[in-house]
Amino acid sequence: MIQLKLHKMNGMIVIELGGVKTTLTFGMMAIEEFGNLQAVGGTGWSKLMTDLVYAGYCNEETLCRRTPELSYRDIAGFLDDMVIDKDPVLGEVFKCFESSKAGSQLLGSVKKKLELQEKAELKKQSKRTGTKLKNSLSGN
Numbered sequence: 813m814i815q816l817k818l819h820k821m822n823g824m825i826v827i828e829l830g831g832v833k834t835t836l837t838f839g840m841m842a843i844e845e846f847g848n849l850q851a852v853g854g855t856g857w858s859k860l861m862t863d864l865v866y867a868g869y870c871n872e873e874t875l876c877r878r879t880p881e882l883s884y885r886d887i888a889g890f891l892d893d894m895v896i897d898k899d900p901v902l903g904e905v906f907k908c909f910e911s912s913k914a915g916s917q918l919l920g921s922v923k924k925k926l927e928l929q930e931k932a933e934l935k936k937q938s939k940r941t942g943t944k945l946k947n948s949l950s951g952n
Contacts, residue, residue: 823912825868827901829882829890836868836905837875838912845870846918849884858895861902862888864909 823838836842849863866887873880894902909915 823908823915824872825905825908827865827905829865829887834869834882835872836865836908837872838868838909838915839871839875840914841874842867842871842909843914843918858891861895861905862891865891865905868905868909 823842824835826833826835828834846863846867849867850860853859862884866884869882869887870880891902893899910919
């Protein structure tokens with residue numbers, strides 16, 4: 813049984829990993845760790861969630877002045893079944909991250925970058941040059 817405790821104000825959530833209640837905290841240290849993790853390896857939901865959970869775990873352990881006992885491999889192993897089973901806990905973890913002060917700032921800057929890229933693409937498409945062939949296939 814997985815228990816959730818969601819604290820939207822401070823970006824903290826408690827989930828069960830390997831039968832142990834584990835607190836994840838999404839502060840600025842988690843954002844830094846998450847960025848480092850995302851820079852290595854592929855993309856996809858499983859990688860994203862493993863990076864996110866590990867970053868939140870390391871942030872909590874650091875705040876409590878403990879050395880993290882779980883490795884990235886441990887976290888990935890615990891999350892494999894959760895990803896395969898489409899466990900709703902992962903959605904709650906992402907929502908907690910998204911609603912945290914640090915996470916909302918990160919996502920806000922990512923959304924702005926995406927919007928700027930989309931606008932640049934649209935401008936590029938509208939500035940295409942060349943001749944237009946009018947009725948090139950008709951009238952022969």
